[in-house]
Amino acid sequence: MKHSKKREAKTDFSTLIQDIQNGEEIFLVKAGVPFARLAPIGTNPQKRELGYDEGLPFRIDPDFDNFVP
Numbered sequence: 001m002k003h004s005k006k007r008e009a010k011t012d013f014s015t016l017i018q019d020i021q022n023g024e025e026i027f028l029v030k031a032g033v034p035f036a037r038l039a040p041i042g043t044n045p046q047k048r049e050l051g052y053d054e055g056l057p058f059r060i061d062p063d064f065d066n067f068v069p
Contacts, residue, residue, distance in 0.1 A: 004027070009028055020040055025040075
């Protein structure tokens with residue numbers, strides 16, 4: 001994980017792109033606070049699990065359709 005200031009990212013953009021192609025994540029920071037993350041496509045470590053709530057009770061309150069002023 002690498003951090004880069006906005007000005008550094010503008011001047012060294014090709015280097016950042018090369019780092020991203022090599023699999024590295026880069027966080028852009030402004031005043032020490034990250035505001036963007038640059039990462040290669042397809043490297044999401046959290047995979048979604050289908051059917052997560054299968055078999056759990058599903059309930060809708062009887063007053064679901066009532067008008068709310």
